[in-house]
Amino acid sequence: MQTQHTTPAPETPETFTKSLLSFVSRWGLELSVVIPVGGAYLLLARKVGYWPAAWLVIGVVVLLLLIPQVREVLRIVLRLSHWMRRFDTALSMQSGILEQRRPKVVGAKKVPSGTRLTLSLRSGTAISDVASIAPYIAVHFKVRNVRVKPDPQDASLVDLTLCTKDPFGSGPVALPEHEAGTRLAWGTIRAGIDEDGSEVRLSLLERSSLSGGEPGSGKSGYLHVNIAELGLDPTVTFYLFDPKGVELAPWRRCASKFVTSDMKAANKQLAEIEDEMHLRYETLQSLGLRKLQEGGPFGLMAVVIDELPYYVANSDKEASKEFATRLRDIIARGRASGIIVITAAQKPSVDTIPSAIRDLISLRLAFRCSTREASDTILGSGWATKGFSASEIAIGDRGVGLLLGKDDIPILLRAYLMNDEAIEKRVSEMCRRRTADTREGLPNLNGTWEDA
Ligand SMILES: Nc1ncnc2c1ncn2[C@@H]1O[C@H](COP(=O)(O)OP(=O)(O)O)[C@@H](O)[C@H]1O
Ligand SMILES: [Mg+2]
Incomplete structure (x- = not known):
């Protein structure tokens, strides 16, 4: 039997040019470093001889490599070229x-x-x-x-x-310790990690947030992280609403108000927040300010509501109507006065949360849901058909959700987790900062906060 041999195509000027171009395009970045160095060496060699020129060029290259920024640029260039x-x-x-x-x-x-x-x-x-x-x-x-x-x-x-x-594969990720002096409320707070394992930071300034998902998916855990992060700034005041009375209870020590299942008390509290909002706007007006800024006359107010449907779809219809109206007003008008509303709800559908409230909330986090429709009630309709549905999150993936409001499209987030010990530690730190703040009689809105 005869074997067929393929003879390589003869090298023509065209194939040579093509190979040369391909070589230059593959090694262009390296050549852009090697050619100038080689050129400089040849020029020098003509003037001072080959060996002295070689030593000079080597010396300059070594000196340049001693500069960290040069090494960093070289590393980036070589990695890029390699990829x-x-x-x-x-x-x-x-x-x-x-x-x-x-x-x-x-x-x-x-x-x-x-x-x-x-x-x-x-x-x-x-x-x-x-x-x-x-x-x-x-x-x-x-x-x-x-x-x-x-x-x-x-x-x-x-x-x-x-x-x-898989950065999510290794289970819960604890909220890292705060760095000394950090006060995140006016900047970005830490929320968790994304699919690449990079930290996700969010700004809650002039925004409200809603997290939803089935029971045990991680909603309350996310509220803890939000409170812990905002709380590093001692000028932030907390108004906590927790119908169970146990979920947010650890933060009670450093909160201004803590409301449980009493609808009358809940409405009274919202009325007080509204009054405070009016007072704040009057002060801002007298100061000629359009909105509260860092270093302004007062700090941010965080209104944190767990199990929102309990308050807005309560069996006491009158009371829940009042709550919904007041809350809508606070979300709609409170932003510029420094009021941040952070809520959680199992299934924030229209029958449990009025759309007048839901539509005003710009940050949405959908933890695991049982259906695509439930996911859409949190993120907004249409996201499931675009491929973003929290129903695809595995049942065991607690604390994993789709976050909308940071980028134009939802991103998958594993929220940080705080265990009881971490919460207790942060509560003590928050109380310490708040006591020190009052003791020094400062609004302390400028400068860094010194840790002990
Ligand atoms: N970010 C998270 N990462 C890992 N596990 C979490 C996370 N958040 C919550 N969990 C786990 O899920 C359980 C239920 O969380 P929780 O926040 O109470 O759920 P929900 O409020 O949605 O009912 C927690 O006890 C914790 O063990
Ligand atoms: Mg909960």
């Missing part, structure tokens, strides 16, 4: 549009779940093309999976995460 080549090889295995119109890797960085590449798509291609080859890319790089996320600002940019680890 550009690897990704190019991965795409050359494909036969679709992306093989001809290859996206360019414009960023590569390590994230806790693996490596995140930022791709710049070429005209004629779309994110759906990248999503369709994600499973093949995962096989090529031998990783767990590949996640594709669009850039909310620029449709031509896509983040492609090659996940080698």
